[in-house]
Amino acid sequence: MPAAAAPVMSAPEVSAYLDEVFPQIKSNGDNISVRDVAAGTALVRLEADDKHLRPGGTVSGPTLFMLADLAAYAVILAHIGRVALAVTTNLNINFLMKPEPGPLDATATILKLGKRLVVTDIAIRDSGGELVAHATATYSIPPRN
Incomplete structure (x- = not known):
């Protein structure tokens, strides 16, 4: 398998961009953050x-x-840059455990980054590291002019 591409945006840059183009993420007071990009x-x-x-x-x-x-959107933005109109075309999720309130970490990994589609894998873990949900998501990337 080829090495993963280096990100073009850092975690703080992705967070700031999400605050700019998608402020409703935090509209109900959610404490959600992009913690790391690699x-x-x-x-x-x-x-x-x-x-x-x-x-x-x-x-x-x-x-x-x-x-x-x-998480899928964040990993995609981190690797393609400021493309607000990248949109979800498919997302499948399996709920594996009933998580309690507290920190939940979603690690998104790019499986395939094409010119028009990006396929990702997402693992959501609770504070003890237990896998509580697994998802795959495909996003459509708009053509660049």
């Missing part, structure tokens, strides 16, 4: 609290889905 990967953390819970006191499926989608 060749082919990005780490996004959500501090899940009461507003992310479903009945029974565990983090909801929609919250995990949002975290997976955002």
Whole structure:
């Protein structure tokens, strides 16, 4: 397998760009951040609290889905640059455990970076390192002029 491409944006740059083009991510007070970017990967953390819970006191499926989608978007932006109109075309997620409130880390890895499509793999882990959800996401990249 060829070596992963180096990112073109750092974690702080991706975070700042997300704040600029996608401010609704934090509109309900979510504590979510791009923690790290490296060749082919990005780490996004959500501090899940009461507003992310479903009945029974565990983090909801929609919250995990949002975290997976955002991690995919972050790793893609980190590697293609400021392309706000890259959009999700497919996202499949498997919920493996019922996570408790607290930090959830989503590590997104680029599986294939093409000219028009990017395929990613996302692992979401709880604070103990347990895999709570696994997702794959495909994004469409708009043509560059």
